[in-house]
Amino acid sequence: MSxxxxxxxxxxxxxSWQPLCTKADLVEFxxxxxxxxxxxxxxxxxxxxxxxxxxxxxxxxxxxPFSNANVVARGIVGDIKGEPVVASPIYKQHFxxxxxxxxxxxxxxxxxxxxSFKGDEVGIEV
Amino acid sequence: xxxxxxxxxxxxLIIIGNGMVGHHMVEQLIERGATEAxxxxxxxxxxxxxxxxxxxxxxxxxxxxxxLALCASDYYETNGVTLRKQECVTKIDRDAGEVVTEQxxxxxxxxxxxxxxxxxxxxxxxxxxxxCLVYRTLDDLDAIREAAEDATTGVVVGGGLLGLEAANAxxxxxxxxxxxxxxxxxxxxxxxxxxxxxLREKIEDLGVQVLTGRATQEIVDGEASFHRMVxxxxxxxxxxxxxxxxxxxxxxxxxxxxxxxxxxxxxxxVDDRCLTSDPSILAIGEVAVWNNSIxxxxxxxxxxxxxxxxxxxxxxxxxxxxxxxxxxxxxLMGVDVGSIGDAHGDRTPGAxxxxxxxxxxxxxxxxxxxSDGKRxxxxxxxxxxxxxxxxxxxxxxxxxxxxxxxxxxLPSSEGAPTLGADAxxxxxxxxxxxxxxxxDVCASIDAGATDLGAVKGDTKASxxxxxxxxxxxxxxDHELEARGVEVDKSICEHFALTRQExxxxxxxxxxxxxxxxxxxxxxxxxxGLGCDICKPAVASILASCFNxxxxxxxxxxxxxTNDTFMANxxxxxxxxxxxxxxxxxxxxxxLIVLGQVAEKYKLYTKVTGGQxxxxxxxxxxxxxxxxxxxxxxxxxxxxxxGKSLRTVKSCVGSTWCRYGVQDSVGMAIKxxxxxxxxxxxxxxxxxxxxxxxxxxEAQSKDVGIIATENGWNLYVCGNGGMRPRHAExxxxxxxxxxMIRTIDRFLMYYVRTADRLQRTSVWRExxxxxxxxxxxxxxxxxxxxxxxxxxQMQTVIDNYECEWANAIKDPEKLKRFRSFVNDARxxxxxxxxxxxxxxxxx
Numbered sequence: 023m024s025x026x027x028x029x030x031x032x033x034x035x036x037x038s039w040q041p042l043c044t045k046a047d048l049v050e051f052x053x054x055x056x057x058x059x060x061x062x063x064x065x066x067x068x069x070x071x072x073x074x075x076x077x078x079x080x081x082x083x084x085x086x087p088f089s090n091a092n093v094v095a096r097g098i099v100g101d102i103k104g105e106p107v108v109a110s111p112i113y114k115q116h117f118x119x120x121x122x123x124x125x126x127x128x129x130x131x132x133x134x135x136x137x138s139f140k141g142d143e144v145g146i147e148v
Numbered sequence: 149x150x151x152x153x154x155x156x157x158x159x160x161l162i163i164i165g166n167g168m169v170g171h172h173m174v175e176q177l178i179e180r181g182a183t184e185a186x187x188x189x190x191x192x193x194x195x196x197x198x199x200x201x202x203x204x205x206x207x208x209x210x211x212x213x214x215x216l217a218l219c220a221s222d223y224y225e226t227n228g229v230t231l232r233k234q235e236c237v238t239k240i241d242r243d244a245g246e247v248v249t250e251q252x253x254x255x256x257x258x259x260x261x262x263x264x265x266x267x268x269x270x271x272x273x274x275x276x277x278x279x280c281l282v283y284r285t286l287d288d289l290d291a292i293r294e295a296a297e298d299a300t301t302g303v304v305v306g307g308g309l310l311g312l313e314a315a316n317a318x319x320x321x322x323x324x325x326x327x328x329x330x331x332x333x334x335x336x337x338x339x340x341x342x343x344x345x346x347l348r349e350k351i352e353d354l355g356v357q358v359l360t361g362r363a364t365q366e367i368v369d370g371e372a373s374f375h376r377m378v379x380x381x382x383x384x385x386x387x388x389x390x391x392x393x394x395x396x397x398x399x400x401x402x403x404x405x406x407x408x409x410x411x412x413x414x415x416x417x418v419d420d421r422c423l424t425s426d427p428s429i430l431a432i433g434e435v436a437v438w439n440n441s442i443x444x445x446x447x448x449x450x451x452x453x454x455x456x457x458x459x460x461x462x463x464x465x466x467x468x469x470x471x472x473x474x475x476x477x478x479x480l481m482g483v484d485v486g487s488i489g490d491a492h493g494d495r496t497p498g499a500x501x502x503x504x505x506x507x508x509x510x511x512x513x514x515x516x517x518x519s520d521g522k523r524x525x526x527x528x529x530x531x532x533x534x535x536x537x538x539x540x541x542x543x544x545x546x547x548x549x550x551x552x553x554x555x556x557x558l559p560s561s562e563g564a565p566t567l568g569a570d571a572x573x574x575x576x577x578x579x580x581x582x583x584x585x586x587x588d589v590c591a592s593i594d595a596g597a598t599d600l601g602a603v604k605g606d607t608k609a610s611x612x613x614x615x616x617x618x619x620x621x622x623x624x625d626h627e628l629e630a631r632g633v634e635v636d637k638s639i640c641e642h643f644a645l646t647r648q649e650x651x652x653x654x655x656x657x658x659x660x661x662x663x664x665x666x667x668x669x670x671x672x673x674x675x676g677l678g679c680d681i682c683k684p685a686v687a688s689i690l691a692s693c694f695n696x697x698x699x700x701x702x703x704x705x706x707x708x709t710n711d712t713f714m715a716n717x718x719x720x721x722x723x724x725x726x727x728x729x730x731x732x733x734x735x736x737x738x739l740i741v742l743g744q745v746a747e748k749y750k751l752y753t754k755v756t757g758g759q760x761x762x763x764x765x766x767x768x769x770x771x772x773x774x775x776x777x778x779x780x781x782x783x784x785x786x787x788x789x790g791k792s793l794r795t796v797k798s799c800v801g802s803t804w805c806r807y808g809v810q811d812s813v814g815m816a817i818k819x820x821x822x823x824x825x826x827x828x829x830x831x832x833x834x835x836x837x838x839x840x841x842x843x844x845e846a847q848s849k850d851v852g853i854i855a856t857e858n859g860w861n862l863y864v865c866g867n868g869g870m871r872p873r874h875a876e877x878x879x880x881x882x883x884x885x886x887m888i889r890t891i892d893r894f895l896m897y898y899v900r901t902a903d904r905l906q907r908t909s910v911w912r913e914x915x916x917x918x919x920x921x922x923x924x925x926x927x928x929x930x931x932x933x934x935x936x937x938x939x940q941m942q943t944v945i946d947n948y949e950c951e952w953a954n955a956i957k958d959p960e961k962l963k964r965f966r967s968f969v970n971d972a973r974x975x976x977x978x979x980x981x982x983x984x985x986x987x988x989x990x
Contacts, residue, residue: 042969042970043969043970047963047969049704049705049964050701050705051677051705052704052705052712054964054966054969055967055968055969056968056969056970056971057968057970057971066968066975069969072677075675075677085977089719089721091719091720091721091977092721092975092977093709093717093721096709096712096713096717097680097709098679098680098683098684098705098706098707098708098709099677099705100642100677100678100679100680100682100683101642101675101677101678101679102641102679103641104675106677107679109679109680111708111709111717112717112719112721114680116680
């Protein structure tokens, strides 16, 4: 659903759209990892693609705070009571894709970013 | 209470006898902390530590002394109990308070006689000839085995419980076997004339000759065989070997010699506390006479042992022995025989009977009821013991019989009747092996157990003979429901179905993708995404049924990370790689390739427990190159990452080993290549040993195979790991084709009926009917599923393809192996350090 229509007013000056990959690089109902540039420096993000759902693209930290390994993109995507989540492939904690919060431990959260398509390109707003 | 004993103040407790009952007493003493108060010494005359005499005949069908042992060889030592094996007590000196052996004298403060019994040999002229043997100890069995070496026929004198056990043992040695019984029928204590006749038919159908009403007059030299037995009617029977198993007599000579009070027909008289006429001496088991009775079963012996411990360790529970029920449920040569209470109806004045006889199916059932028809006082079963548990509950708890009591023994289309769990009183014994009552089960549930497994773990119920599994399950389910706990077997919130139900749906409807399954059968609120519970479970089911490559686009989002990348993720996000090494056999050039690949990609190498080599620390983006090199050298994927067949471990077998009787390596390779790629509810491990020394540790595997002189013995449902469990013998002396067919069926039946992530050992423990049920289905094909299971296995085998070979030729699939979609450089956070000459995560 989220094609390149929902253009935010780019009033904030530091708001920019970084292209990351193409639609063909995505894996349906699963994740891939990418590097992005942020104000704090380079970061690894996990990108999930749920075609046909209200929100099709999600980006959260690739870094798993429980194992300290960069593996979140390799977890299984699912939903808990309707909320899309990813399960860490190491110790199986679940993170909500919408806000990065951890289902098992509410003191822990992944950072999230906003992704969108521009044509065939997938980009991130940082 | 505080223990103020100094080391020397400990009392000296001596136990004479290290049989099953003597050993049970030691276990109870240790459990109660008796070693704080007593220095305990046990004398046993045999070479072996206490072993399971109930299953003695299995000694000839694959089990050895070690596996029959009731405890680990260091159990006594570890727990501070002195065991003096092969030291026979010859005298009790009551005045000095000492026991005397050939090696010395030992002082005692308290003494326990657990000397058991010896086999009765009828006073027949010629009973002392060579090859006239008895059946009681492992040494007796060795003697029988030796005598059987040049024998073709064997006779057992005695057609009771022990006699039929002995006959089974002779059959196990491939002797033409006959049973000679003095009484007019087999098992005269347990069954009546009609039951005995049916039992005879069933035993004869197994190829054992049955001669009843025969008194042997003498044994002389035979003409065609070693012995000739002459009967009272001058008829004769020739045989090479005779085993006497005509009852037992208490081994009471020590007690007699020191003038303890004896029973009229032998045995040491004891009271409710197991005390003899000398209060410093106790007696338990088959040497003891209580209320004029000797109890020749292990259950009452254990109860005496517990009472004796209570006598020695006075505490809050003044447990005493108050007699024991002699009801038994047996399987003799595969024939069910059950006897409850007053089975003959000759001890209950005015008793009335119900009887049912089916000569086609060879089943006989009898109920003895009180004169008013309201209570069950006894029962007798031949041919089908599934009626036993319910009858036993009516008998044991004195429950009022239903309006139509005959329904309890009549056949019905729903199988044997079961007693509603709610009808049982709190005191009802559910598991007699571990003496667990319904109240104990309820207490476990009240303490938080929410399923059968947890109750079993808490109470040990149903972990002995397993005969009460069905009853326990119904009690647990009933009690959970009564507490408002909904017994929800749904796999997760996305499917209101069990794994087994999903499996059946996939099979029947031919559903090949997760999206189709969840669209058609998902729970109503499901958004179609599934979760990390149902997705891998469904992926496994789809693979078990159709065996399509797991990396196909429709299957890839279902897989755990290990299956997705076909390698095992380690704690730092790198992977380990395990190529298949079938049977653990590997050529030098292949070994060299493994070394070269490990060196090139800087991998840590370790030999696994499954006889292969694990290469650790592979980066995601290196996996395709690593596999390219391994495949080029002839390796295949080892599925170390999958819930699937892992390895078939083997010993070196007859090709090299002096003791091997079959080619275990060849068999292991054949089996590994047959079942590789089979995905299942959990991982599956095999072992193949080339002889009974069992160097491949096959009895700790899901499927274990041990070579015999005549073929292969098949063991199933073993496990190492967290909760070790010995595999159980499913079938013996099979040829290769029969064995493979049996394994096909066994594995597919497991795949079909197990829960997700349930190993075969847990599956078997939860399966109603246990091992017998598995044997019925996969060996005897009682459900008529055999062909279907075999053809389903054949489909999996026919569709096998190395997953790595499949992925490597597909650039689309390889795209997943990039660490980052927009940068080819490796993850800089993976940091290694060096240890013992190899790399490991920092």
